[in-house]
Amino acid sequence: MITFDRVSKRYPEGHEALSEVSFTIDSDELVFLTGHSGAGKSTLLKLIMLMERPSRGQVLVNGQNLKSMPASRIPQLRRDIGVVFQNHQLLFDRSIYDNVALPLEIAGYQRREVGRRVRAALDKVGLLAREKDIPITLSGGEQQRVGIARAVVNKPRIILADEPTGNLDPALSAEIMQLFEQFNQVGVTVLIASHDLSLISRMQHRIMTLREGRMITGASDV
Amino acid sequence: MQRGSAKGASQSRTNWADVLRAWLLHHRSSASDSLRRLIANRISSLMTWLVIGIALAMPVGMGVALDNLRNVGSSLDNPAQLSLFLRPELSTEAAEQVMQSLENRVDISSARLVSREAALEEFQQLSGFGDVLQNLDDNPLPNLIIVTPSVTRLDAEQAEVLRNALQELPAVDRAVLDMAWVQRLNALMLLSQRMVMAMGLLLALGVLLVIGNTIRLAIENRRDEIIIVKLVGGSDAFVRRPFLYTGVWYGLGGAAVAWLVISTTLWWLERPLAALALVYQSGFRVEGLGFAGGLQLLLLGAVLGLLGAWMTVGRHLSAIQPR
Numbered sequence: 001m002i003t004f005d006r007v008s009k010r011y012p013e014g015h016e017a018l019s020e021v022s023f024t025i026d027s028d029e030l031v032f033l034t035g036h037s038g039a040g041k042s043t044l045l046k047l048i049m050l051m052e053r054p055s056r057g058q059v060l061v062n063g064q065n066l067k068s069m070p071a072s073r074i075p076q077l078r079r080d081i082g083v084v085f086q087n088h089q090l091l092f093d094r095s096i097y098d099n100v101a102l103p104l105e106i107a108g109y110q111r112r113e114v115g116r117r118v119r120a121a122l123d124k125v126g127l128l129a130r131e132k133d134i135p136i137t138l139s140g141g142e143q144q145r146v147g148i149a150r151a152v153v154n155k156p157r158i159i160l161a162d163e164p165t166g167n168l169d170p171a172l173s174a175e176i177m178q179l180f181e182q183f184n185q186v187g188v189t190v191l192i193a194s195h196d197l198s199l200i201s202r203m204q205h206r207i208m209t210l211r212e213g214r215m216i217t218g219a220s221d222v
Numbered sequence: 223m224q225r226g227s228a229k230g231a232s233q234s235r236t237n238w239a240d241v242l243r244a245w246l247l248h249h250r251s252s253a254s255d256s257l258r259r260l261i262a263n264r265i266s267s268l269m270t271w272l273v274i275g276i277a278l279a280m281p282v283g284m285g286v287a288l289d290n291l292r293n294v295g296s297s298l299d300n301p302a303q304l305s306l307f308l309r310p311e312l313s314t315e316a317a318e319q320v321m322q323s324l325e326n327r328v329d330i331s332s333a334r335l336v337s338r339e340a341a342l343e344e345f346q347q348l349s350g351f352g353d354v355l356q357n358l359d360d361n362p363l364p365n366l367i368i369v370t371p372s373v374t375r376l377d378a379e380q381a382e383v384l385r386n387a388l389q390e391l392p393a394v395d396r397a398v399l400d401m402a403w404v405q406r407l408n409a410l411m412l413l414s415q416r417m418v419m420a421m422g423l424l425l426a427l428g429v430l431l432v433i434g435n436t437i438r439l440a441i442e443n444r445r446d447e448i449i450i451v452k453l454v455g456g457s458d459a460f461v462r463r464p465f466l467y468t469g470v471w472y473g474l475g476g477a478a479v480a481w482l483v484i485s486t487t488l489w490w491l492e493r494p495l496a497a498l499a500l501v502y503q504s505g506f507r508v509e510g511l512g513f514a515g516g517l518q519l520l521l522l523g524a525v526l527g528l529l530g531a532w533m534t535v536g537r538h539l540s541a542i543q544p545r
Contacts, residue, residue: 049453051544079455089450103454108244150454
C-alpha cells in the first residue's frame with residue numbers, strides 16, 4: 001500500500017531529513033513510526049501526502065508512483081488518505097459536525113449522505129451527542145477524536161497520524177490508539193508517528209525507527 | 223478516478239453525473255456562503271461597496287451626461303441652416319420670388335426672407351451705430367434668405383452638396399453654411415468622450431485593485447481553513463471558488479450603488495434642467511441610465527469583481543500550502 005524505495009529528502013537549506021529510506025507497508029497493516037524529534041518522522045508522512053517531494057528515490061502509494069503525479073492530481077490522492085495531526089487542525093469557526101463534514105463536502109457528497117456518514121464517524125469516536133458544539137468547548141482528547149472522525153469520514157484506505165497522542169494523558173492515549181486499531185481491523189492501512197515508546201511497545205504491531213533520517217529498525221515486517 | 227483493484231469500491235466512487243452535481247452544489251454553497259460572509263461583516267462590506275460604487279458612478283454618470291448633451295445637440299431646432307446672401311442689385315420683390323421658388327424645392331423645408339430694409343433696421347437697433355447708419359445714402363446690406371434643409375440631420379457632406387447647389391443660383395451672391403458650431407460641438411463631444419473613457423479605464427483599474435486587495439485580506443483571514451481544505455483533498459478550484467464569488471458580490475453590490483447614485487443625481491437635476499430647457503424653448507428631457515443600461519452596469523460590476531478576485535486569488539492561493 002505504501003512503498004518507499006531508497007528515498008532521500010534534502011531541504012533547500014541543505015539539511016538532509018531522510019537518507020536512503022526503504023520500506024513497505026501492506027494494506028492490512030498498522031505500523032508505528034518512531035524516533036526522536038527531528039529524526040524525519042514528519043518528513044516521511046509529508047512525502048506520502050505529497051506535501052513534499054523526495055529529492056531522490058520513489059514513493060508508491062496505493063499503487064501509484066508519486067514521482068509522476070502532477071500537482072492537479074494531488075487532491076485526489078489526499079482524498080484517499082485520512083490525516084490526524086497532533087494539533088488537530090480543526091476549524092474553530094464552525095460546529096463539530098461541519099468540521100467532520102468538510103472532506104465529504106469537498107468530495108461532493110449529497111447532503112443526506114453527508115449527514116449519515118458524519119454521524120457514523122462521530123458515533124465511532126463517541127462524540128455523536130456533541131455534533132452541534134464548536135471545537136473550543138471540547139477537551140484535548142475530544143478534539144483529537146473529532147480530528148480522527150474527520151480523517152475517517154470519507155472511508156480512506158490509508159490513515160496517517162502524526163503524534164496523535166502528543167498532548168494526551170496515558171489513559172486517553174491508549175483509547176485513541178484503540179480507535180486506530182479498530183480502523184485497521186476493518187482493512188484500513190494505518191501509519192502512526194509517535195515517540196511514546198512505552199505506549200506503542202505494549203501494542204503488538206510493527207515499529208519502524210528513524211534515527212537522523214535513516215531507517216534503523218522495522219523496515220520489513222519479518 | 224483510477225483504481226487498481228475493485229477493493230475500494232465502497233469508497234468515494236465517481237461518475238460524471240456525480241461530478242457535475244457536486245460541482246453545481248459547491249457553486250451554490252460558495253455563492254450563498256460568500257454572500258452570507260459579506261453580510262455578516264456589514265460595515266466593511268458596505269465601505270467596499272461604496273468605494274466601488276462611487277468609482278463606477280463617476281465615468282458611467284459622465285457617460286450618461288454626454289449622451290444627454292448629444293441629445294441637446296440634435297434636439298435644438300435647425301442644427302444646420304444656410305444663409306443665402308443675394309446679389310445687392312436684386313430688389314426685395316425679386317428676392318421674394320427667389321424665396322418662393324426655394325420653398326418649392328424638395329431638399330428645402332423652409333426659407334425665410336430677411337429683407338435688406340428689415341436687416342438695416344435690426345442692425346440700427348442692435349449695433350448702436352444708428353445715427354451713423356441713418357446718414358448713409360444707400361443701404362449697404364443685401365437681402366438674405368435663411369434656408370432650412372428638409373433633411374433634419376445633415377452630415378457635413380450633404381450640407382456641402384446643398385450649399386454648392388444653392389451657390390449656383392443666379393440670384394445668390396454667396397451661400398454660407400452655419401455648421402461651424404455643430405462641428406465644434408461634435409469635436410468637443412469626441413474629446414469629452416475620450417476623456418470619460420480614459421477616466422473610466424483608470425477607475426475600473428481602481429475597482430480591480432480595491433476588490434483584489436479586499437480579497438487578499440479575506441484570503442489571509444481564512445488561511446488556516448485553506449490549509450486544512452487542501453490537506454483533506456480540496457482542489458485549487460474548490461479553494462478558489464468562494465473567493466471568486468466574493469469578488470462577484472463586491473462588484474455587483476458596487477454596481478448597484480453606482481446605479482442608485484446616478485439615478486438619484488439625475489432625479490435631483492431633472493427639475494432645474496427642465497427649467498433650463500424651457501428657457502431655450504427646447505423639448506429636451508433628461509435620459510437616465512434606463513433598465514437595460516442598469517443591467518449592463520451590474521454586469522460590468524460583476525465582471526470587474528470576478529476579474530479582480532481572479533487576479534488576486536491566483537497569486538495568493540498558490541502561496542498557501544500545507545507545511
